[in-house]
Amino acid sequence: MKYIFKKLTEAKEKGLYRGDFKYLDSCQAPRVEIDGREIILLGSNNYLGLCNDARLKEAAVQAVNQYGVGAGGSRLTTGSYVLHRKLEEKIAEFKGTESSIVFNTGYMANVGVISTLCDRKWVIFCDKYNHASIIDGCLLSRARLIRYKHCDMKDLERKIREYKGENNLIVTDGVFSMEGDLAPLSDIIKLAKEHEMLIMVDDAHGMGVLGENGSGTVSYFNANEDVDIQMGTLSKAAASVGGYVAGKKYLIDYLRNFSRSFIFSTALPPASIAVSLESIDIIRNDVNRRNYLKELTQWFKEELEFAGFHVTDTITPIIPLIVGDAGKTVEFFKNLLEDGIYVPAIRPPAVPKGSSRLRISLMATHTYNDLQYVLDKVKLHGKRLGVIEG
Ligand SMILES: Cc1ncc(COP(=O)(O)O)c(C=O)c1O
The missing domain is CATH 3.90.1150.10 (Aspartate Aminotransferase, domain 1)
Structure with missing residues (x-):
């Protein structure tokens, strides 16, 4: 063509x-x-440097021996294993939230959470350098998308005053994947509180590197109570695969029931889940x-x-x-x-x-x-x- x-x-x-x-x-x-x-x-x-770690390889081998290789179904049908439940409990504990849900990738988590939570009645304020999967989630949601200059709180504030709607979300990378810098989370929280908006942080690159016990950017800013949606991936420092969303129980329950990228895809295989479980322990302790x-x-x-x-x-x-x-x-x-x-x-x-x-x-x-x-x-x-x- x-x-x-x-x-x-x-x-x-x-x-x-x-x-x-x-x-x-x-x-x-x-x-x-x-x-x-x-x-x-x-x-x-x-x-x-955990991709070749002996403890993680052993965890994968054990899971393969016990559970086989494929998940065999989506999470809502036959693909949920005890390991999935354990991982979701562990992530919630690690992130200091009530609950969590595991998607197959970080990309699917971002697309899933944003498009399920927001619709045409929402306004989403999004840092210009946010990851493509956040943008795709915003576009899929059909919410009004307002992009503010990278980490520029004056621009964000000006745009909030101009475009704020009935339901509003500020979404930011915790660590920006191509810049390596951190979102000014304390300032974002101040603005969100003042204007009664929700906050979502994508911590793909903060987990394992920043915060107490390596739990990420939100912990680094001591902001567990103030961030409504903590999203991240297990594919980077955790040396595995999978995305997650952590937050209040009702939010996670909502995603389990309505998030299409969670529902309409075969679950991650047990070996990958076993690796994630083990690597979170290593991240915490090493x-x-x-x-x-x-x-x-x-x-x-x-x-x-x-x-x-x-x-x-x-x-x-x-x-x-x-x-x-x-x-x-x-x-x-x-x-x-x-x-x-x-x-x-x-x-x-x-x-x-x-x-x-x-x-x-x-x-x-x-x-x-x-x-x-x-x-x-x-x-x-x-x-x-x-x-x-x-
Ligand atoms: C900031 C950010 N969010 C989300 C993702 C997607 O995560 P995954 O690779 O697990 O799909 C990535 C990287 O790929 C990323 O850099």
Whole structure:
């Protein structure tokens, strides 16, 4: 079809074409095998380095032996296992909420909760840099969508005064996935209280990294009582798969009954649920892992800043190297790959036009040695490409 070819050609011309996937032939770890070469991996969401953890592998094996491999049905029919119930209880306890519900992915959780809660009678105030799954949930809900400038509380307040309706929701990422910065949650809470609005936080990138016992951004801001909907994913620091929503019992009951992305999909297999159960325990107890990641991140950021890169002022292991032009970002990516470093090039629509970047993210299993090598190469190519001054 002409239309499809035209779209693909346009994407290629703008440096936005995605087809050349890198296929890993080893586990998700600081060093991976790609096309027979050992490569340093820098863009993973496996922040705590648990994807290859022996305890999690054992949990999966045990669950496979006891329950088999497939769930066999959706949660409302034959696909609910005792493990699902245990995980939902554990997430609620971990997040300090009354109840929780597990979806198959974070994407499905966002789409599910927003489109079930909101309809045409709602107004949703949404940070411009929120994750695509939040936007898709908003669009599916048919609520009025008002996007405010990234983390800009003046803009949010102005827009609330102008557009506030009968039912209102403010939704924000806790940690922004492509920036690594934190939402100004205390200020958002103040505005929400003043205007009697609900708050939802997507904590995909905060869980395991921030807050008391790694329970996430809401805990970091000491805001468990003030956030109505805590959403997150088990696919990043928890090294598993699945999304969740945690909150009041009646909210979770409502989602169980009406959320289409929960109802009309086969449940997650027992092995994935068993891994999530075990990894939440590890996240809670392994403080050293979290602290090491924090120290490593701080050192790495300081080194980048010293070399002249602009680095987000934040405490998370997400470190975007902003290049700007999409083509140049891909060139930077290719140069690093030739030197044995794999860091994804992020381009529109994942980020705004003109802000293409390499999204570096660190893992608690990276070593200072490997990262020193990375720094040398990033500086070298950054200078050559004019990202930093030579
Ligand atoms: C902020 C944010 N929310 C939601 C998701 C979706 O989670 P999942 O990968 O579990 O679908 C992601 C990442 O993919 C994310 O970065």
